Amino acid sequence: MSDSQSPVVGLVLGSQDATPLDFWVGVRDGEHLQLDDLVLVRSHLSSGDTVTFYGIVDIVRKRFEGSQFDTDAFRVADGTLPADISYAAHVQVTRVEPEYFVPPTPGEAVHVVRNEEFRKALYFDRMERSVAIGLTRTGEPVHANLEFLDGTRGAHASISGVSGVATKTSYATFILYSLFHSNALGLDAANAKALIFNVKGEDLLWLDKPNAKLDADTRAEYQKLGLPAGPFQSVAFFAPARKGTVTPMPDTGSRQEGVRPYLWTMREFCRERLLRFVFVDGEDARAQIHLVITRVEQALEKAAREGDQASASVTVDGTVLTSFSDLIDLLDGPSLDLMMRGAPVAQGTQDAFRRRLHAASERMGHLVSGHSEARNRTIDWSAQQVTVVDIHSLHASAQLFVVGVLLKRMMDQKEQQGGSRPLVFVVLDELNKYAPREGWSPLHGLLLDIAERGRSLGVSLFGAQQTASEVERRIVGNAAIKVVGRLDAAESERSEYGFLTRVGRVRATLLRPGSMIVAQPEIPMAILLRFPFPAWATRASEVAAGAGGGLDPFARMGL
């Protein structure tokens, strides 16, 4: 049977088993099939029904036909041995329509899939609401079912890959761009928010600037995906306040303009019980020290509710706390003993508490201040569509503090609101640091909570990590969309990547920047795709001329 839209590239082979789930295709002379090509076979049953098999090529091979010797290659090259070359492709079936699971018949024609058939092969026709997530290597747009990202039927994405070449954050950013700059979200778009933690470099600090290096080809790719090629339309940038200055200034290198410094007032710190996020170093969750933390938090909260609520500082036992060191001094003294009165806690535990508080103050003390300048410097992630929180310059434990505080507050807020709207997408790289599979982290419970309940609260976590095997199993397991960039060979063998086929695992070790393998619940096979070069700048040198700001040396003085 001929098909005017899709040319015949070969025939179903009969020398290898053809099954409803996979089969081999002999590629016709002069035609070619490559990995990731989508094909279809129409099989005619004796009942008169036609079954269409859609599939994706996952192995291609050529060999001399018949029983042959390795040295025959040289004889053929010498021109003494004539040989037939068998060019065959293995097809993993993605869809059978209608669902008669009979095998295709050897000798039936195999077509390359185009256009509408392509959409069917990957179930795009069944997705009521979808979002573009990239292009196949042949340039066809690939979609994901939005219902698996927005909580309707699932939420969360897990992105794994070696750092440097896996472009995990870039991909998460691209998906956000696609969500916010297409009609994918529909009515939800108006209130949907994204919170991105920038953990490495400063390449996320330019999301609002067009990329000067965008060429016509890339623009065409965006067009194919139904997206404008431009910067993010609504972005707020926050960077930690610089150490040692009373007037908060953003601690960033490449850009100060438009970047707001963040820190917490002592009152906020006490009232919102943020002390627990300071104690992030301990591998152990010994109940004893937690009792101390809770007691102190209680005392501080009580103090924060007294006095002038507009003031940044808090007065405890007659001592005005204007900085984190004031708090340490206070707790080094008898105040702590007073707070612990009646609690069965050994002196050693109190000392451990003090020791850790000292250590933490070095790292995150500057993020809490009692000066009036510190007021209104917290991160408001709901003001703009996308909020980038820079934490890359912070020490690891300060990073945990910031992430913990923000996510905790967000979850509290969502809980109070109830319901699954508005949507919040959270992008967090190095998830293995925040929710390790082994060992303890103060954020472990919080992130697990997001993974398990986020779906119903409208929180979708885009977690990225070098190795999914080092992240809490339930967090990875709850992600509906699983993405891998370049993987380390040993890592690719782990069971976390069970959605990859044998061949897929090998390919994951060869992926180039900009290519990802994406698995989503409705498509039985992970798809290799690439996403376009960012249409927004990722460094100062990429900022398009005339885009304004970013390069003004005096900009920081204005804030």
Added chain:
Amino acid sequence: MAHPASPFAEFDVRIDPWAVEYGSETPLEFGADDEAADLDVSVEQDAGAWSPVRPAGGGEVPDLAVVDGVRRMEARLVVSRGGQTLHGALGTYAVGVVHCRDGRATFGEEQRGRLLIFGSGYMPPASVAVSPGLVYDPRSVAEDDPDAPLRGLHHEMRVAEEAFARRLSQDERLLVVADGPLNIGEQTPGRVVGFVKRLFKLYLGPEHLPVLRSLPCGTRTPVFLIRSAGRFARYSWFVRLAARLVVESDMTGLVRLEVSEAVGRDEAIRLADLTTLVVPRFVPSRSRDPRAPQNLVPIGALEQHLRRGLGDARLIHRRLASLLARELSHV
């Protein structure tokens, strides 16, 4: 009486249950060598002073076309007709060519024949379709011995090979190497060389055999002329393709080539030199082909290629059995 619709009409055809491999031990190069031949051994060198010839290399190598055929008996048949028993066979042959040119070897066209052959001079009444698309054409051989139908099949294959070689020889740029003794005697635009890889007859007299036995690898004997009553006259020469192992006979690795006398003495010597230089290139390793070195690589590959085209023998045998069973159930 058979059913009126029987493709075999009045013949009662049954399968000889013995597998076809268990035939007689008759050599298969039927009539390949002449019984009595008159030799002229002084065509190139003085008959009394024969010595090996090692041709000088460097000449231009022509495009080569290697022609060969395979045949297969698919069933021995025992046929009865009115109390008389005769032998029959169901067999297939295929003939093809390998072109070696521009540093590439490729399979050329091929031709296949499926034959139903009766002995004792009887002709099957019609073509028989063993199954759709598997049609056997009727042939007859005069002899009545059990191997006569097989010889008939072999003969048909040789005829097809000859027709192939003849057609190819119309191209003057081609050097056609035909497997087996030559059967094109006349002058043709291209050259046809017979390549005899199994030496049933050595032709040479005892005085020249020592030269043959001690022929070094990559050399040939002087050209000699064979005249015989049954066939046209041919120039011929032996070539040693590969060194023998210590345990092997000193006739190992020898092949005999021949061209029609019609090409003339000088052309025959030129072809002898050319083939001595060219043919060893095509010698397979012993691990690749048990018939090394004589079974040249293109010939071996062509035979394998053609055999594949014959179809599965067991399947054909089974289909034939089903056909006969159907016929007999109508009786």
